[in-house]
Amino acid sequence: MIEIKNLKKIWEDDKSSVLEDINLTIEDGDIYALVGRSGAGKSTLLRCINGLTSYQGGSLTVDGCEIKDLKDKELREFRRRVGMIFQHFSLLERETVCQNIALPMQCWKYSKEETDKKVKELLELVGLTDKMNAKPKNLSGGQKQRVAIARALTMDPKILLCDEATSALDPKTTNSILELLLEINQKIGITIVIVTHQMEVVRKACNKACILEQGRIADEGTVRDIFIKQPLSLRRLLGEEEIHLPPRGHNIQIAHMVNDIRDGELFGKMSKELDYVFPILDGKIQEYQNDSMGIFVINVDDAHLEMVTQYLDEHELNWREMTDLTDEKKGGEA
Ligand SMILES: Nc1ncnc2c1ncn2[C@@H]1O[C@H](COP(=O)(O)OP(=O)(O)OP(=O)(O)O)[C@@H](O)[C@H]1O
Numbered sequence: 001m002i003e004i005k006n007l008k009k010i011w012e013d014d015k016s017s018v019l020e021d022i023n024l025t026i027e028d029g030d031i032y033a034l035v036g037r038s039g040a041g042k043s044t045l046l047r048c049i050n051g052l053t054s055y056q057g058g059s060l061t062v063d064g065c066e067i068k069d070l071k072d073k074e075l076r077e078f079r080r081r082v083g084m085i086f087q088h089f090s091l092l093e094r095e096t097v098c099q100n101i102a103l104p105m106q107c108w109k110y111s112k113e114e115t116d117k118k119v120k121e122l123l124e125l126v127g128l129t130d131k132m133n134a135k136p137k138n139l140s141g142g143q144k145q146r147v148a149i150a151r152a153l154t155m156d157p158k159i160l161l162c163d164e165a166t167s168a169l170d171p172k173t174t175n176s177i178l179e180l181l182l183e184i185n186q187k188i189g190i191t192i193v194i195v196t197h198q199m200e201v202v203r204k205a206c207n208k209a210c211i212l213e214q215g216r217i218a219d220e221g222t223v224r225d226i227f228i229k230q231p232l233s234l235r236r237l238l239g240e241e242e243i244h245l246p247p248r249g250h251n252i253q254i255a256h257m258v259n260d261i262r263d264g265e266l267f268g269k270m271s272k273e274l275d276y277v278f279p280i281l282d283g284k285i286q287e288y289q290n291d292s293m294g295i296f297v298i299n300v301d302d303a304h305l306e307m308v309t310q311y312l313d314e315h316e317l318n319w320r321e322m323t324d325l326t327d328e329k330k331g332g333e334a
Helices: 042-049 072-080 097-107 112-126 141-152 171-188 199-205 223-229 232-238 266-274 302-314
Strands: 002-010 017-026 031-036 057-062 082-086 159-163 191-195 208-213 216-222 250-257 280-287 292-300 318-321
Touching (some): 002 042, 031 042, 042 057, 097 112, 112 171, 171 191, 171 199, 199 223, 199 280, 208 223, 208 232, 216 232, 223 292, 250 302, 266 302, 292 302
Parallel strands (some): 082 159, 159 191
Antiparallel strands (some): 002 017, 208 216
């Protein structure tokens, strides 16, 4: 378990604060997303977790062990158990796939026999057995990331840190890498922490997330709750300011998990029961780990606002009025 309490980090050079009062818990087996705008402090927080950068206040423990108290040798030992992958894969171009994967075991002086056995297992896990003798320059981006994942798993880490690991990949390849990460998470129970700016990565792969804004946690919780409640921080991140809505009436956004809708077609039923026809301005279904979420925007006139919002509350549907990003009515918090 990774426990972070009141964490504070200041850059030494200019004494600027980059992380302030960070509190979060990442349970064993979580796939946890750290999201936020560029410069919010995501990579810095990730680097605090594996001791690549220090922190000045608060506490960061991994399985009860305070990272900033670790001496050099202990820190090296700790890092063996934390794998890391990056956006640009960081492979050695002159070495083959096999040699790249074997690298950490060679550094730690494992026997050739043990190394070969492990590399073979990992090649199978990441689906690259047929590319074992290829050089990175002859691999696609997705294949390179598979090699990097295999290399990160050689020392049987308990934690895998992913820093924008799918940002350089096309959507289809991103999906295949996410499927691999989910498979690894389920097969070996590894905890995965993902820094990303890709919301589809958060929705498809992660069970929990934290939104960082200027070095502070703006929102934190299960991915399902964050996306269904659509907090201000998420909308700022999604750039909702740019959506143009009708100036008349009330634009109500409704979010629900598809599995939660038991009574068939939601809006037809609502319109019939309320005897009120309203326009649906926008609607999309987004894929989540084990479900899909419907997000719709309807426009309601003044006279029917109370009736509609009461209906939504009674049916425990998450809704909010899309006014501006700071002042809004909200329901469905239950
Ligand atoms: N060594 C450093 N010294 C001083 N400031 C730094 C240093 N490294 C990073 N920063 C600053 O700290 C802030 C957070 O950086 P960080 O890389 O953690 O952000 P991020 O959320 O990961 O951003 P991005 O999504 O662009 O990678 C930024 O303002 C950055 O300029």
